[in-house]
Amino acid sequence: MAFINLQNITYKYPLTKTSVLKSINLQINEGEFVAVIGPNGAGKSTLCYALAGFVPHFFKGEISGSIEVAGMESSKSTLDEWVLNVGLAFQNPFNQISGAKYTVFEEIAFGLENNGVPRAEIRPRVEEAMKLTDITNLADRSPYSLSGGQQQRVALTSILVMQPKLLVLDEPTSQMDPIGTREVFGVVRRMAEEGMTVVMVEHKMEWIANFADRVIALKDGQILMEGKPNEVLTSDILAENGFGISRYTSTAREAKRQGFWKKENLPVTLDEAVEGFKL
C-alpha cells in the first residue's frame, strides 16, 4: 500500500468554472522525494493543498476520487488529524508567518505550543530545527524584518520542527540564493533518507536532477509525464509544453541539432554537460 494514494482526483474551487485537477492518479512511497514541476496554472499548488488536506477541508469546492495519505482517507478525516501528519510550506512565506509572535524562535515554537507539546520539550526541538536549517543567528529577529529568502527558511523550519510524516513544499527556494537552495535540498534529502516523504514543487531543474527520486510534470491539471529526473527533465515534451528547462539541456539540444553534442542523452546538470561537451 502506497504512503500516498490519489485515485482519480478531480477538483474544482468554489465559484470557478473549470477543474484545476483532472483525473489525477498518483502513488508515492514512504521516504520518497518527489519533485513536481509545471507552468503557472498547472495545478501544482492545488495538488499541494490536496496532499495537505486543505483541499477539500479548507477550500471546499467540488471533489471526486479519493485521497489517502499516511493511512488517512480524506473524506473520513478532519483537517486537525491531517495537520498532525502533514506539514505544508506555502508558496509565499509571508502567508506562513503567524503574526502572533515577536521573534523567529517563538514563531517556530508556535506549532508545538498549539499541539500541546510539553514546554521542556519545545526548546530543544526548536533549537535543533534551527540548527538544521542554519538560522540560529536569526532566533531573536522579528519574522517580519527578514528578507524573503530568510522568511522561507523560517517557514520551512516551523514545519520541520513538527516532524511530519509528509513534507509538502511549494517552491521553498524561490527567493533564496544558491547557498540557501543547496541547504534546503540537502536538508530535504536527509529527511527523506530518514523516512520522511517529501513532495516539492520546484523550478530549479539542476537541483531536482541532483536530489529528487522522481519528477512529476503537471500541465492543465493533468500529469503529463512522470519518471526518473533525467528522463523527464530532458524530454522534448517538456520543451514543447512551456516548461522551464535547464540551460544545459536547451543548449545541448541545440548543439545536438548542429552536431556538437554527440551523446544520446541530454544533460540537466553541470557535470553531465561538461562530460558531454568534452567528447
Added chain:
Amino acid sequence: MKIQIDNLRFTYPTGLDALRGISLTIEAGEQVAIVGQNGAGKTTLVRHFNGLLQPTAGSVLIGDWDTKKNSVAKLASRVGYVFQNPDEQLFSKDVETEVRFGPRNLGYSKEKIDKLVKRALTLTELSDRTETNPYDLSPTWRKMVALASVIAMDTPIVIFDEPTTGQDAVNVARIAHVIAELHREGKTVITITHDIDFCAENFERVIALSEGRVLLDGIAADVFGQEEILAQTYVDPPQLTRLGKRLGLRKTVRNQEEFLNALR
C-alpha cells in the same frame, strides 16, 4: 535621469547595519541588475531610490532631487517600484482601476492617463482582463497587474524587485519583453534578482552586493567572469558561464549564442 548615490549608509532601528557605505552612479537609460545573497542589502538599497527609506548617512540624488528633501509622493513621479510580492501593492476592485490609480495620483490629464493605461495594459498582455478583480487572477497575472500599475506612471526610472520569482518560462519571457521595451523607450531599469540566467540574458550592467557593500560593478561578462569573488556573496555565475569555464573556453560566455559560437 541620473541616480547618484554617495557614501550611503543605512542602519535599521534594530541596529542592523544593512548598508555600509555605497557609492554608485547609474546613468539615464541604463539597464542594471543587482545581485547578491539574502540579506546583502539589495532591497534596502533600492528602497532609498523612492524615499521609502532615508539614509542614516550619505545621500541619494534622483536627477537633481535629494531623497531626503523630497516626499515619497513626489519621488513617485520619478521612480516606479514593483514590489517582490504583488499582494503588497494591489488593492483595487478591478485591473483597470488599479492601473489608473498611479497616473491619476500624479495629476496627469485624462487623455494622458488613457494613453498610459492602454499602453501599460497592452505591454503586460492584460487588455482583455481590465474588469477582473486582481485577486481573482492567478499570482502570475497579479504580478503582471503590479507591473502594469507601475509602468502606467511613466516614470523615467523603474525598479523591479525579484520580478521572476515564481514565474514560469513563458511569463519570464513576457517580463523580459517588458523590460526590453522600457529600455528601448530610454527608461532606466533597475532589477533585483536571484535569477542569474535571466540576469545574464537581459542586463548589460551587473552590481553584486555583499554585506551592505558593493562587491563588483561592471558589464555582465566581466562580473560573471569573477567566480571566486562572486562566491563571497553566494552568487553562482550563469549556467552557461560556468559550463564555458569548466570546458576551458577563453572568453566568458553568458548565453547560448555566445557559448555555441565559442565552441565552434
